[in-house]
Amino acid sequence: xxxxxxxxxxxxxxxxxxxxxxxxxxxxxxxxxxxxxxxxxxxxxxxxxxxxxxxxxxxxxxxxxxxxxxxxxxxxxxxxxxxxxxxxxxxxxxxxxxxxxxxxxxxxxxxxxxxxxxxxxxxxxxxxxxxxxxxxxxxxxxxxxxxxxxxxxxxxxxxxxxxxxxxxxxxxxxxxxxxxxxxxxxxxxxxxxxxxxxxxxxxxxxxxxxxxxxxxxxxxxxxxxxxxxxxxxxxxxxxxxxxxxxxxxxxxxxxxxxxxxxxxxxxxxxxxxxxxx
Amino acid sequence: xxxxxxxxxxxxxxxxxxxxxxxxxxxxxxxxxxxxxxxxxxxxxxxxxxxxxxxxxxxxxxxxxxxxxxxxxxxxxxxxxxxxxxxxxxxxxxxxxxxxxxxxxxxxxxxxxxxxxxxxxxxxxxxxxxxxxxxxxxxxxxxxxxxxxxxxxxxxxxxxxxxxxxxxxxxxxxxxxxxxxxxxxxxxxxxxxxxxxxxxxxxxxxxxxxxxxxxxxxxxxxxxxxxxxxxxxxxxxxxxxxxxxxxxxxxxxxxxxxxxxxxxxxxxxxxxxxxxx
Amino acid sequence: xxxxxxxxxxxxxxxxxxxxxxxxxxxxxxxxxxxxxxxxxxxxxxxxxxxxxxxxxxxxxxxxxxxxxxxxxxxxxxxxxxxxxxxxxxxxxxxxxxxxxxxxxxxxxxxxxxxxxxxxxxxxxxxxxxxxxxxxxxxxxxxxxxxxxxxxxxxxxxxxxxxxxxxxxxxxxxxxxxxxxxxxxxxxxxxxxxxxxxxxxxxxxxxxxxxxxxxxxxxxxxxxxxxxxxxxxxxxxxxxxxxxxxxxxxxxxxxxxxxxxxxxxxxxxxxxxxxxx
Numbered sequence: 001x002x003x004x005x006x007x008x009x010x011x012x013x014x015x016x017x018x019x020x021x022x023x024x025x026x027x028x029x030x031x032x033x034x035x036x037x038x039x040x041x042x043x044x045x046x047x048x049x050x051x052x053x054x055x056x057x058x059x060x061x062x063x064x065x066x067x068x069x070x071x072x073x074x075x076x077x078x079x080x081x082x083x084x085x086x087x088x089x090x091x092x093x094x095x096x097x098x099x100x101x102x103x104x105x106x107x108x109x110x111x112x113x114x115x116x117x118x119x120x121x122x123x124x125x126x127x128x129x130x131x132x133x134x135x136x137x138x139x140x141x142x143x144x145x146x147x148x149x150x151x152x153x154x155x156x157x158x159x160x161x162x163x164x165x166x167x168x169x170x171x172x173x174x175x176x177x178x179x180x181x182x183x184x185x186x187x188x189x190x191x192x193x194x195x196x197x198x199x200x201x202x203x204x205x206x207x208x209x210x211x212x213x214x215x216x217x218x219x220x221x222x223x224x225x226x227x228x229x230x231x232x233x234x235x236x237x238x239x240x241x242x243x244x245x246x247x248x249x250x251x252x253x254x255x256x257x258x259x260x261x262x263x264x265x266x267x268x269x270x271x272x273x274x275x276x277x
Numbered sequence: 278x279x280x281x282x283x284x285x286x287x288x289x290x291x292x293x294x295x296x297x298x299x300x301x302x303x304x305x306x307x308x309x310x311x312x313x314x315x316x317x318x319x320x321x322x323x324x325x326x327x328x329x330x331x332x333x334x335x336x337x338x339x340x341x342x343x344x345x346x347x348x349x350x351x352x353x354x355x356x357x358x359x360x361x362x363x364x365x366x367x368x369x370x371x372x373x374x375x376x377x378x379x380x381x382x383x384x385x386x387x388x389x390x391x392x393x394x395x396x397x398x399x400x401x402x403x404x405x406x407x408x409x410x411x412x413x414x415x416x417x418x419x420x421x422x423x424x425x426x427x428x429x430x431x432x433x434x435x436x437x438x439x440x441x442x443x444x445x446x447x448x449x450x451x452x453x454x455x456x457x458x459x460x461x462x463x464x465x466x467x468x469x470x471x472x473x474x475x476x477x478x479x480x481x482x483x484x485x486x487x488x489x490x491x492x493x494x495x496x497x498x499x500x501x502x503x504x505x506x507x508x509x510x511x512x513x514x515x516x517x518x519x520x521x522x523x524x525x526x527x528x529x530x531x532x533x534x535x536x537x538x539x540x541x542x543x544x545x546x547x548x549x550x551x552x553x554x
Numbered sequence: 555x556x557x558x559x560x561x562x563x564x565x566x567x568x569x570x571x572x573x574x575x576x577x578x579x580x581x582x583x584x585x586x587x588x589x590x591x592x593x594x595x596x597x598x599x600x601x602x603x604x605x606x607x608x609x610x611x612x613x614x615x616x617x618x619x620x621x622x623x624x625x626x627x628x629x630x631x632x633x634x635x636x637x638x639x640x641x642x643x644x645x646x647x648x649x650x651x652x653x654x655x656x657x658x659x660x661x662x663x664x665x666x667x668x669x670x671x672x673x674x675x676x677x678x679x680x681x682x683x684x685x686x687x688x689x690x691x692x693x694x695x696x697x698x699x700x701x702x703x704x705x706x707x708x709x710x711x712x713x714x715x716x717x718x719x720x721x722x723x724x725x726x727x728x729x730x731x732x733x734x735x736x737x738x739x740x741x742x743x744x745x746x747x748x749x750x751x752x753x754x755x756x757x758x759x760x761x762x763x764x765x766x767x768x769x770x771x772x773x774x775x776x777x778x779x780x781x782x783x784x785x786x787x788x789x790x791x792x793x794x795x796x797x798x799x800x801x802x803x804x805x806x807x808x809x810x811x812x813x814x815x816x817x818x819x820x821x822x823x824x825x826x827x828x829x830x831x
Contacts, residue, residue: 021595022576022579023579023595026304026473026474027580029300029473029474030472030523030524030527033472033523034524038412038413040373040413041341042341042370043343046344046375047374047376047377050375050376051374054411063595064597066597066622067598068343093594096601096605096608097601097604098600099600099601099604100601134569135569135592135608135609194587194812195584196583196593197580245588245809245810245812245813246584246587246588246808246812247806247807247809248806248809250524251521251524253524254522254524255521255522255525256522257522257523258523299576302576302577303577303580303750306577307749307750307804310748310749310750311799311800315690316690316750317647317689318576318577318618319647320618321620321653323651323652323653324651327653328650332689529801531799532801532802533799534800536799
């Protein structure tokens with residue numbers, strides 16, 4: 001399964017439309033190219049429908065949202081839904097302001113998302129419809145641990161049932177839930193939180209895997225998350241070896257995505273599958 | 278000739294005004310600094326005329342265009358024309374949406390461009406006034422080969438005659454056409470297409486060379502394209518040596534631009550000049 | 555003092571709100587993470603007050619200003635003033651257009667800035683209320699030297715008295731003036747001017763140090779400037795050792811910020827304190 005999902009990116013070279021923030025957009029484009037996909041960024045109302053029509057997946061990321069781009073997100077999202085393209089929501093910083101919370105809720109009302117990926121505080125805000133996220137990082141009190149994991153999975157399952165979306169919470173432990181299925185992934189490295197955009201890059205990467213595997217969305221999301229986590233582990237080893245810091249780390253992370261292959265992902269993936277209920 | 282054109286950048290340190298997209302803008306600024314020029318990015322209607330007036334060249338790149346910036350592009354372009362500053366058009370993704378195609382046509386009507394640089398699908402869209410570019414990369418069916426090169430040159434010559442612009446198509450083989458002259462350049466490396474922004478960076482680099490050599494636009498464009506291609510080759514060798522990936526590659530590419538000199542460009546340039554008709 | 559100021563970042567992990575340009579925003583986010591702070595970028599009118607309320611400091615950078623973001627800057631700045639959060643102004647390119655000069659003057663009228671950091675040409679434009687900065691770099695004729703330093707300090711003191719702000723001029727020699735105090739800092743490396751965004755990154759870094767040390771603004775600014783300069787020196791050594799260029803240099807610069815510590819800053823800081831009058 002991993003091999004099939006992984007290799008389909010190389011075979012199909014999906015084109016991924018990103019309506020995203022101006023902070024991490026370059027890294028998102030580069031990670032898409034690194035994994036074998038192609039990026040296109042376009043956010044003007046007048047072109048988003050056409051652009052998303054020639055693509056295989058759409059990423060909507062609210063990192064530096066403004067009124068102009070929110071309208072474009074809805075328009076592109078509806079078009080992608082109509083064409084049955086996978087659509088990924090990255091609700092960056094939801095809970096940190098009313099605008100972000102209301103925008104996320106509006107987007108979820110207007111657009112069906114195949115995958116919603118965020119940190120635990122963002123996903124909790126979406127679950128409760130309100131929250132008080134401290135910036136763009138997860139609150140420490142929200143952290144997923146072995147002790148609260150069962151409760152977290154319950155919450156994600158409810159959200160998944162309500163939205164018919166794959167819900168992916170990423171952090172020290174990553175959890176993916178869709179209907180009766182859950183994946184627990186234990187790849188990755190704490191260093192990933194010391195670089196801006198690892199979450200945004202991951203959402204784009206998930207979009208690429210889903211774009212190449214539209215019939216296997218939860219599994220494609222899982223393979224995307226494993227791939228990113230494994231590259232995060234390898235990048236840390238390389239950074240240590242080269243006596244580098246956070247900026248080297250980001251470079252090695254993208255480097256490893258460009259050097260990754262299905263066999264290496266299979267060998268290093270730490271995925272556990274659960275059946276719920 | 279190469280030496281004179283190359284060294285004039287160091288002597289004049291041209292200031293280059295970029296109205297560009299938010300995906301690759303940082304790389305464009307850094308490649309301009311790397312080659313010995315200085316970048317300035319400004320896109321507000323209220324300042325673009327003043328900003329372009331203190332500059333030596335203007336780059337107009339439609340990568341993430343929106344209504345606000347299109348008006349600024351026209352205003353800045355007209356001012357640069359009035360002051361006889363070289364103006365470069367990078368029609369990113371033209372053909373992928375009506376907005377992009379119409380904007381490129383509008384820009385070409387309102388502004389005289391010294392150089393129009395794009396991939397072959399973008400340039401064909403401009404030639405025919407319509408197209409269906411698949412994203413921001415060239416269609417494989419459009420690819421320039423030894424077999425179709427004569428036809429491509431004919432098309433570029435027509436477009437050059439019609440627009441009085443230097444037309445530069447870049448890809449595996451680069452072709453520059455202006456009036457009776459054509460340059461075929463065979464530098465570069467396929468890895469350049471695995472990093473976002475190599476085309477945008479090249480357009481900015483061409484702007485720097487043209488800004489420092491306003492009387493030698495076709496030759497300056499050719500030297501800019503050779504320089505980028507040579508750095509792309511050297512970066513590949515370094516990436517292999519260091520066991521890196523696409524992100525390292527981008528870094529080495531800009532590194533080599535900052536370490537390049539006229540002698541090295543002369544030694545490695547693979548340029549062929551043709552006289553047309 | 556240095557140790558206390560430096561270590562407070564690690565202890566408090568300040569959240570820094572940036573309303574900034576789209577050229578260097580990614581580097582600003584990464585340098586904030588590298589020093590132990592957290593970044594958040596948000597510029598929509600509807601959320602800037604809320605966002606800045608959850609933060610410890612606000613950075614206002616006019617690098618690619620437009621009407622929409624100028625209103626957000628004022629709104630956020632007033633809110634930060636009300637909450638007594640440190641606010642840093644980076645008047646990028648002020649003097650290069652009327653829009654930039656008028657915006658800087660407007661911002662200074664509407665918002666109290668804890669620190670105003672720029673190159674000497676930008677700060678002179680702010681002092682005189684007009685200027686003719688050539689782009690985003692300092693004019694050579696304005697350069698701070700041992701000979702004109704006394705005059706420069708006099709000008710900065712006047713500006714500091716008039717604005718009640720810490721004035722920080724950075725370049726080959728850095729000068730910080732506030733009331734009766736001045737710091738002369740001789741760290742840094744000329745290579746820093748060959749990479750875009752070192753000024754913007756420094757302003758964000760100063761914001762992080764001030765956010766963690768709101769009672770010690772001039773000293774926090776000095777420690778931020780020393781830290782950046784020392785990392786610029788170390789990055790140059792590493793670049794030479796690795797036979798790199800400007801892009802490697804930027805990476806090593808951020809790497810060193812992530813590897814820096816109070817002892818190393820104390821050992822390498824070249825700060826001279828002056829008492830004025």
